[in-house]
Amino acid sequence: MANSALTGNTSGLASATSPGLVGTSTQTFAGAKTFQDGLAFTSASLSNAQATILGLKQYLHGTTYNSGIAPTVSGSGITSITSGKFIPYQCQGGEWRLRFNIFAVYSPAVSSGTVNINLGVGVTFDVSCSISGLGLNAYSNGAAANIAWASVSGTVTNFIVSGDVSLSAKPTWAY
DSSP: OOOOTTTSOOTTBOOSSSOOBOOSSOOOOOSOEEOGGGOEEOSSOOOHHHHHHTTOOOEETTOOOGGGOOOOEEOTTEEEEEEEEEEEEEOTTSOEEEEEEEEEEEEEEESEEEEEEOOOTTOOBSSOEEEEETTEEEEEETTTTEEEEEESSSOEEEEEEEEEEEESSOOTTOO
16 A cells, blocks of 8 residues: 555555555455454355345245245235335344335236235234325325235236335244
């Protein structure tokens, strides 16, 4: 490293074995990285549990994970799920949240429906919320794990929704 961003002097800069000031060029550190409170990982991999807590592991509709359980999407009149992607993560205070993207297909076309997300036994959305816009009104039920919706502009065959919701607990299919 040729230069410190502060003094033009290379002494005291960080290295793989000695922490210090970081210069203006790229830093490379070998081995595992350990942070305060014991969170440790290598650049090559994280455990499934670590990646889940950090919100870095994506779970797919219909694929089995922890204990052979799969996150699934269902609902009356849904003929297929084109995409169902879920990213659970844990907040610093211990609360669990879920980011999701769902593309459900209805046949025949419908003007309203309910999309159910399997989070596991006893796990529900912690709070309710509403979504509106683009000819659609939707409501998530805080006592369940579903999204009830209604079209304000006629019938639809494709229902696409994404969100970030608070959960009552970690999904049972998540590591």
